[in-house]
Amino acid sequence: MMDAVIFDFSGTLFRLDEDDSWFDGVTHSDGTAVDGHHAAELMRRMTAPVGEVVEFDDVTRHAWRNRDLDPALHRQAYLHVLRESGLDNQDHAESVYGRVIDPFCWTPYPDTAEVLKVLASASIPVAVLSNIAFDIRPAFERLGVTDLISEFVLSYEVGFVKPQLEIFRYAVDKLGVEASRTLMVGDSEEADGAARAIGCSFALVDPIPTPERPTALLEALELSGITR
Template identity: 35%
Template sequence: MIRTLFETPSAYRPSEADMAAPVPPVRAVLFDFSNTLFRMIPLETWLRRVGRASGRLALLDEPGAGTEISRQLRTAFRLPRVVALQQGRDLSRDRHWQAMSGWWQHVDFLRGAEDVAYRELTAPDAWAPYPDTGPTLRALRSRGLRVAIVSDFAWDLRTHLVHHGMDTLIDSCVISCEHGREKPDPQLFFTACADLGTEPRATLMVGDNPVRDGGATVCGLRTYILPAEDRTGERGLADVLRLLPGGRPHRG
C-alpha cells in the first residue's frame, strides 16, 4: 500500500495497526552524554592540570599564554590533516588518541606532553554533570522511566558517572567505542531500546546534535534536540520532563 507520495527513509517498520493506533506514551529516555548530560571541565582548568603534571605550569603564567594556546588549538583544528584524523575518532580509544595527539602536536604548550594531556582528558573528574542533570535523572527514576545513554565516546564513560555518584540513575550505556559504530547508526538506538526492554516508538532520544542524535527518528523514536551551545549553567533538561507522562518539571 502506498501511504505517501514520497517515502521517508526509516530503519523501523511499524505495522499497519501501529500506524493507526495512538502514539504510545514515553516509557524510556535515551540521552547523549557529552554536552547533554556532562561537559568537559573548563579549558583553563584542564591546561593547568596538564601543566602541573608535566612540569610546565609556569608557562601558563606568562602574559597572554592562555589566549595564545586557545588560538593555536583553534588554528590547528582546521588543518586538513587534523580534520581527517577526527573522522571516526570515537570508534575506538586508539583512533581517538591518534586524533587528539595529532591535533595537540601543533600546539606549543602541548607538544611533547600528549600522554599527560590525554590522561587528564580522560580522568574520572575531567567531565562533570550540568547542574540539572542529577535532578532530571532522579525525576525520571521517580516516575518509573528507564534511562540509557547513547554516546559517541572513545572510552568507558561510566567512570565519570561513578565518580559523580550517578551510575545508579542509568540503566544502560551504549557507547560507540564498545560497538564499533557511531551515531546516527540505527543499531546503537535499537540496542539501547532492547537493553531497556522498550519499543522504539515509546522511547525519547535527547541530545544536542540534529544529525547524530536526530538520527533516532528513523528508528521510530521521538527526539528532542537541545541548543548546541557551550552551556556552563543548567542545560535546560527540565524541559524534557514536560514531554513525559506527568508533564511537569521536577524541582529539587
C-alpha cells in the same frame, strides 16, 4: 508520556568545562602561553560531535573518522588535533589529552542528577548513548547516579557510532522498549537527531557551559510529558 529516555553524554549530561589549571605551563609552538580564548577553542575542537576541526592527511583522517571505535585511534586523532592547533610539544599535548579522557574532568549539568531521579521515580528506564572511546561510568559514579542508568551504550564497546542507526536500535533493544515510545536527548541535530529515523522522538539541548544551562534537561522532559 515516553516509556524510555536515551541521553547523549558530552554536551548533554556532562560537559568538558576547561579549568585554567589544565593549561598551566602549556605553550604554543612559538613559546607563548595558552590563553583563555585559545583554551576554549581547543576544548571546542576536542568535543565537536561531527565534522573535521583541523586539516588531516589520509592516516589521521582515518583515525579521526574511527576515533570513537578504538582508544588507540582516539589518542592518535586527538593528539593530531592538538598539534594542528598549535600544541606541538608532545608532553603538553599529552597533558591536555589526558584531561579529555579523564571522566573526573567532566562537569555535570546542574540538572543532570535531578533529571535522572525524576525518571527513576517514574520507573522510566534510561540509557546513556555516547560516541566515545573511554569509560564514562566513573563520572556517573562520582555523581552518585550510576544506579539510575539502565544501560550504557558506548560506541567503542558496541562497535557502532552515531549517526549510524544500529547504535540507536541497540539502545532501544537493550532497554526493551519501542523506538516510537523513546525520547532521545542530545546536543547534535546530526548525530543525536538521527534517532528519529528509527522512530524515536528527539529533544535538542545547547552544549553551552554548564552554569549557563541550569534546567534544559528537565525542560526537555516536560515537553515530552514527563513532569516532576
